[in-house]
Amino acid sequence: MSLLFDILSSVGMWEAVLRIATPLIFGTLGVLLCERVGVLNLGIEGIMTFGAMVGWLTVYSGGNLWLGLLAAAAGGALFGLLHGVLTALLGLSQHVTGLGITLFASSFSYFVFRLAVPTASSPPTVEPFRAYPVPVLSEIPFLGPVLFNQTAPTYLALGLVAVLAYVLYRTPLGLAIRMTGENPHAVDAQGIDPIRLRIGTIMAGSALMGVGGAFLTLAAFNSFFPTMVQGRGWICVALVVFALWQPGRALLGALLFAFFDAFQLRLQTVVDGVPYQLFLMLPYVLSIVALIVMARRARVPQALMQPYRRGER
Amino acid sequence: MRFERREHPSTTLNLLAPLGAVLAALIVAGLLIAIAGANVFEAYGLILKGAFGSRLGFSETLTRATPLILTGLAAAVAFRARLWNIGAEGQFYVGALAVAAFGMIPAVAGLPAPLAIVLCLGVGAVAGMILLLLPLGLRLKFGVDEVVTSLLLNFIAVLFVSMMIEGAMKDPLAFGWPQSVPVPDNAVLPKLMARTRLHAGLLIALAMAVAVWWLQARTVFGMRARAAGLSPRAAAFAGVPLGRTLVAVACLSGGLAGLAGAIEVMGVKGYVTTDLSPSYGYSGIVIAMLANLNPIGVIGAALFSAVMFVGADSMSRALGIPSYIADVTVALSLLTMLVALFLTQYRISR
Numbered sequence: 001m002s003l004l005f006d007i008l009s010s011v012g013m014w015e016a017v018l019r020i021a022t023p024l025i026f027g028t029l030g031v032l033l034c035e036r037v038g039v040l041n042l043g044i045e046g047i048m049t050f051g052a053m054v055g056w057l058t059v060y061s062g063g064n065l066w067l068g069l070l071a072a073a074a075g076g077a078l079f080g081l082l083h084g085v086l087t088a089l090l091g092l093s094q095h096v097t098g099l100g101i102t103l104f105a106s107s108f109s110y111f112v113f114r115l116a117v118p119t120a121s122s123p124p125t126v127e128p129f130r131a132y133p134v135p136v137l138s139e140i141p142f143l144g145p146v147l148f149n150q151t152a153p154t155y156l157a158l159g160l161v162a163v164l165a166y167v168l169y170r171t172p173l174g175l176a177i178r179m180t181g182e183n184p185h186a187v188d189a190q191g192i193d194p195i196r197l198r199i200g201t202i203m204a205g206s207a208l209m210g211v212g213g214a215f216l217t218l219a220a221f222n223s224f225f226p227t228m229v230q231g232r233g234w235i236c237v238a239l240v241v242f243a244l245w246q247p248g249r250a251l252l253g254a255l256l257f258a259f260f261d262a263f264q265l266r267l268q269t270v271v272d273g274v275p276y277q278l279f280l281m282l283p284y285v286l287s288i289v290a291l292i293v294m295a296r297r298a299r300v301p302q303a304l305m306q307p308y309r310r311g312e313r
Numbered sequence: 314m315r316f317e318r319r320e321h322p323s324t325t326l327n328l329l330a331p332l333g334a335v336l337a338a339l340i341v342a343g344l345l346i347a348i349a350g351a352n353v354f355e356a357y358g359l360i361l362k363g364a365f366g367s368r369l370g371f372s373e374t375l376t377r378a379t380p381l382i383l384t385g386l387a388a389a390v391a392f393r394a395r396l397w398n399i400g401a402e403g404q405f406y407v408g409a410l411a412v413a414a415f416g417m418i419p420a421v422a423g424l425p426a427p428l429a430i431v432l433c434l435g436v437g438a439v440a441g442m443i444l445l446l447l448p449l450g451l452r453l454k455f456g457v458d459e460v461v462t463s464l465l466l467n468f469i470a471v472l473f474v475s476m477m478i479e480g481a482m483k484d485p486l487a488f489g490w491p492q493s494v495p496v497p498d499n500a501v502l503p504k505l506m507a508r509t510r511l512h513a514g515l516l517i518a519l520a521m522a523v524a525v526w527w528l529q530a531r532t533v534f535g536m537r538a539r540a541a542g543l544s545p546r547a548a549a550f551a552g553v554p555l556g557r558t559l560v561a562v563a564c565l566s567g568g569l570a571g572l573a574g575a576i577e578v579m580g581v582k583g584y585v586t587t588d589l590s591p592s593y594g595y596s597g598i599v600i601a602m603l604a605n606l607n608p609i610g611v612i613g614a615a616l617f618s619a620v621m622f623v624g625a626d627s628m629s630r631a632l633g634i635p636s637y638i639a640d641v642t643v644a645l646s647l648l649t650m651l652v653a654l655f656l657t658q659y660r661i662s663r
Contacts, residue, residue: 042460082648086648086651086652090316090652090655091655092651092652092654092655093651095397095460096392096598096602096647096651097648097651099399099595099598099647100599100602100644100647100648100651101648103595103598103599103640103643103644103647104641104644104645104647104648107637107640107641107643107644108641108644110635110637110640111345111635111637111638111640111641114635114637115349115635118633118635230468231464231465231467231468234461234464234465235465237460237461238461238465241458241461275476275479275480277472277473277475277476277479278476280472281468281469281472281473284465284466284468284469284472285469287461287465288451288457288462288465288466291451291457291458291461291462292451292455292457295451295455295456295457295458296455296456298456309316310315
């Protein structure tokens with residue numbers, strides 16, 4: 001028991017929760033945006049991989065860290081555009097398109113990475129985002145280092161939750177986005193082009209996914225290597241269901257998830273005799289459990305996965 | 314710009330779609346090769362030479378196509394019934410692991426070879442089935458979308474394999490490498506060509522393609538699965554037992570993916586590692602789509618992917634272009650195929 005207490009009362013553990021949650025927050029918000037406008041984006045796993053690679057490559061070739069994040073966002077948006085054209089404009093299967101984009105974006109990332117670094121036994125590292133202690137606030141005991149001694153992208157992620165919630169629920173644009181996810185015909189009748197809105201929103205959501213991926217290379221691992229995203233994208237898709245498509249709950253879900261992840265990482269080092277793979281399975285098992293718990297309560301956007309074609313019902 | 318649905322989609326267009334899709338993917342990949350600084354024609358020449366140019370290369374291509382045919386079929390049967398089985402990768406691994414575990418039973422090593430082989434194949438297929446019945450059960454019972462659950466199960470399955478081959482099933486004679494105990498000699502699939510890796514699994518895969526075609530085109534089950542995919546409500550109204558049909562589809566799909574894993578471990582490697590599959594499960598999705606979900610078409614699509622993978626390996630060694638170009642081309646061909654299929658169904662008018 002005292003062991004558990006030691007883990008739970010350590011500042012390092014709670015600091016890690018926010019750090020682990022950051023890419024999930026970006027990714028979950030990205031998926032949430034896409035699904036709110038009525039499009040399932042299974043491209044996330046690949047888009048995160050691409051964001052991770054592009055962010056790393058930008059910084060590796062001399063760019064500034066923020067330029068790296070920007071490049072990742074732009075790269076994500078480009079794949080979002082591809083996804084949007086295929087699913088919103090042409091009305092193709094969202095499942096297959098998303099998987100196709102994941103396969104393409106990740107293999108393309110590996111290809112570019114291998115071109116940039118043809119032979120290297122260990123992946124080259126970059127100078128990552130350093131923790132930025134917020135003046136005064138970071139000196140609060142316990143809470144200070146946990147909440148206010150994070151890297152800049154983490155603050156950005158937290159801020160984004162508020163911005164996104166405001167845009168979705170308090171602006172005409174947000175209303176149009178939510179309405180397109182429920183009933184694109186009604187949106188069209190209002191004189192808004194649901195297809196354009198869908199493409200634009202998917203691009204914005206995919207940009208967030210790209211940034212989430214870049215966080216992995218620019219603030220967590222400091223380097224890029226194939227298969228580094230490790231299903232985080234799929235976990236984000238599950239988290240959106242857990243969050244009932246609401247930004248605030250998405251933050252909660254990401255934090256809860258990151259808590260278990262940080263906890264299992266620490267438990268691994270102190271518990272003997274249990275195969276480490278069981279701990280590593282935990283995040284995926286938890287995601288499935290979250291889906292089961294929430295499936296009954298889920299109020300899915302009504303037009304999710306339904307292509308809109310003018311003149312067709 | 315508007316899209317008009319074609320009244321009568323032409324058969325010619327349907328047949329041309331995959332060819333056009335592959336061609337478009339090859340052109341884009343060619344651009345990447347050119348950007349990477351190599352001669353595109355030389356690169357494609359080397360890919361073809363690597364895949365067909367020698368007895369060894371040709372046998373490797375067929376060896377590589379074998380699991381791809383099976384995972385392609387697994388995706389094709391599932392997608393046709395709108396069962397989104399994205400978990401073939403995990404099903405492949407548990408299939409392989411189950412065979413190795415079954416081989417550890419002392420009595421198995423004493424069985425006559427044909428019986429041992431048939432039993433092992435069956436065990437692998439059943440393991441794959443079980444792994445897919447899990448997400449299907451969650452969908453039928455709780456309404457949980459099977460896409461994400463079957464995807465997440467891939468990671469769990471590979472971790473489980475890793476746990477077993479470092480633990481209870483670890484080969485004590487492997488100098489500490491994490492690999493499973495080998496399958497018994499009587500369960501090893503016979504070779505088709507001497508001094509190559511090509512094994513009888515290819516014949517099994519081809520037979521499965523024909524069997525799946527027959528099931529889908531000539532049986533009540535095939536008709537029901539198709540109806541369930543086209544319109545579940547209409548199918549239910551017409552008296553199709555949806556739940557039971559989906560369970561049967563899942564058994565077939567998961568079974569095929571598990572079989573792929575079993576065959577790979579019994580024919581090629583002899584033991585299980587966590588790099589047994591260079592994402593055969595995910596490639597199966599591309600192959601199924603390229604084949605437009607047609608079981609016989611899956612054979613051709615699997616061959617195309619195998620040619621790319623095997624050829625790109627040797628091309629990469631010669632020109633220094635990363636062999637990931639094969640993955641890029643195959644993934645691209647999925648996207649171009651989607652567009653090509655769209656063009657067979659719609660015409661663009663102003």
